[in-house]
Amino acid sequence: MNGFGTQGTMLTVNGVPLDRLAERVGSTPFFAYDRSLITERVHTLKAALPHDISLGYAIKANPMPAVVQHLAGLVDAFDVASALEMRVALDTTMPPTKVSFAGPGKTEAELRQAVAAGITVELESETEARRVIQAGERLGVRPRVAVRVNPDFAVKGSGMRMGGGPQQFGVDAERVPQLLKELDGLDVLGFHIFAGSQNLKADILCQAQQQTVELALRLAGHAPEPVRYLNIGGGFGIPYHEKDSPLDLDPIAANLETLMSERVRPNLPDATVQVELGRYLVGEAGVYVTRVVDRKESRGKVFVVVDGGMHHQLAASGNFGQVIRRNYPLAIGNRMEPGVETATVVGCLCTPLDLLGDNVSLPAAEIGDLVVLFQAGAYGLTASPTAFLSHPAPAEVLV
Numbered sequence: 036m037n038g039f040g041t042q043g044t045m046l047t048v049n050g051v052p053l054d055r056l057a058e059r060v061g062s063t064p065f066f067a068y069d070r071s072l073i074t075e076r077v078h079t080l081k082a083a084l085p086h087d088i089s090l091g092y093a094i095k096a097n098p099m100p101a102v103v104q105h106l107a108g109l110v111d112a113f114d115v116a117s118a119l120e121m122r123v124a125l126d127t128t129m130p131p132t133k134v135s136f137a138g139p140g141k142t143e144a145e146l147r148q149a150v151a152a153g154i155t156v157e158l159e160s161e162t163e164a165r166r167v168i169q170a171g172e173r174l175g176v177r178p179r180v181a182v183r184v185n186p187d188f189a190v191k192g193s194g195m196r197m198g199g200g201p202q203q204f205g206v207d208a209e210r211v212p213q214l215l216k217e218l219d220g221l222d223v224l225g226f227h228i229f230a231g232s233q234n235l236k237a238d239i240l241c242q243a244q245q246q247t248v249e250l251a252l253r254l255a256g257h258a259p260e261p262v263r264y265l266n267i268g269g270g271f272g273i274p275y276h277e278k279d280s281p282l283d284l285d286p287i288a289a290n291l292e293t294l295m296s297e298r299v300r301p302n303l304p305d306a307t308v309q310v311e312l313g314r315y316l317v318g319e320a321g322v323y324v325t326r327v328v329d330r331k332e333s334r335g336k337v338f339v340v341v342d343g344g345m346h347h348q349l350a351a352s353g354n355f356g357q358v359i360r361r362n363y364p365l366a367i368g369n370r371m372e373p374g375v376e377t378a379t380v381v382g383c384l385c386t387p388l389d390l391l392g393d394n395v396s397l398p399a400a401e402i403g404d405l406v407v408l409f410q411a412g413a414y415g416l417t418a419s420p421t422a423f424l425s426h427p428a429p430a431e432v433l434v
């Protein structure tokens with residue numbers, strides 16, 4: 036279920052054999068991101084989606100500067116969620132007008148930085164709106180903003196719900212018309228509506244996109260100026276587990292084309308519609324590579340102990356918001372062969388939570404082998420508790 040190649044029984048990352056790559060990096064564990072897989076993913080998506088849809092990358096999925104630089108040449112926009120992510124985005128060739136800043140709790144200092152940079156601030160509350168107006172007055176500029184709307188519908192089947200019902204994200208849809216009257220001094224570009232994350236069901240995503248567009252059309256009537264920006268979120272999921280099927284893009288692309296031609300282009304002719312994705316662009320392009328430091332048997336059960344763990348790749352241990360722990364795909368990268376035994380792969384942390392693969396069918400792993408965890412390109416290193424147990428930080432490479 037992964038796009039990585041092999042040479043003989045050796046896994047390759049963008050054509051580089053894993054053992055050579057490990058020598059090149061010089062130490063394990065490490066994260067490796069395959070640039071050709073990222074490029075391929077963006078090209079596939081752009082070929083499928085309507086030509087006038089803008090594709091944004093949510094940097095929090097993987098903020099490694101080299102990855103962000105690579106994506107700057109591929110996607111149309113970046114979404115950042117902190118001042119440091121903003122700096123990484125602005126270091127690339129992406130124009131500031133194509134960078135947006137979302138997320139609750141933006142401080143006055145962060146908002147001043149964003150306004151000074153000329154990026155688009157996604158307003159998450161009435162307080163934030165007042166702060167941005169003040170920042171604009173202080174700097175003598177007209178800040179670019181969009182209103183992040185907490186929709187009046189919820190999306191089922193999302194790994195993480197980020198809209199509908201009471202939320203810390205955005206302004207409740209029913210309060211948006213009033214807020215729009217209070218935005219003097221701001222350049223109100225439009226709306227950002229993001230309902231949820233990690234969805235693998237095309238029909239549910241299509242329904243969410245339709246409801247999002249209808250909500251935006253209703254709100255557009257209250258906007259001080261024609262809508263020029265409509266960020267309809269994303270939520271495209273990737274398969275993490277054996278039983279997950281990859282998202283079927285075709286119905287989503289067809290649905291978007293219908294929405295664009297029947298609803299958006301006639302009613303909001305000035306609007307650029309943006310789809311904003313994180314994990315879908317980078318998640319499957321990354322591996323977390325660890326080395327076997329011990330192999331032991333305990334009362335009939337084989338344990339393969341590696342030099343990495345949940346402190347670098349929390350999600351694979353099942354502790355990053357998952358309700359039920361299921362194994363992430365993993366392999367012995369230098370023995371890409373059929374399994375001959377059932378082994379449990381654990382990390383090097385002194386806690387039973389550090390479980391990377393529970394009863395996995397594997398080739399006989401030996402000390403020194405390279406255990407590879409797939410689907411590690413998004414919400415990996417930066418979403419993990421790296422200080423827990425005080426081990427050194429892993430390297431990250433873009434290959």
Ligand SMILES: *Cc1c(COP(=O)(O)O)cnc(C)c1O
Nearest residue numbers: 093096137229232233312313314
């Ligand atoms: C996190 C986030 C995303 C990206 O979510 P993925 O599941 O990685 O695609 C997109 N938009 C916003 C506003 C986010 O906060």
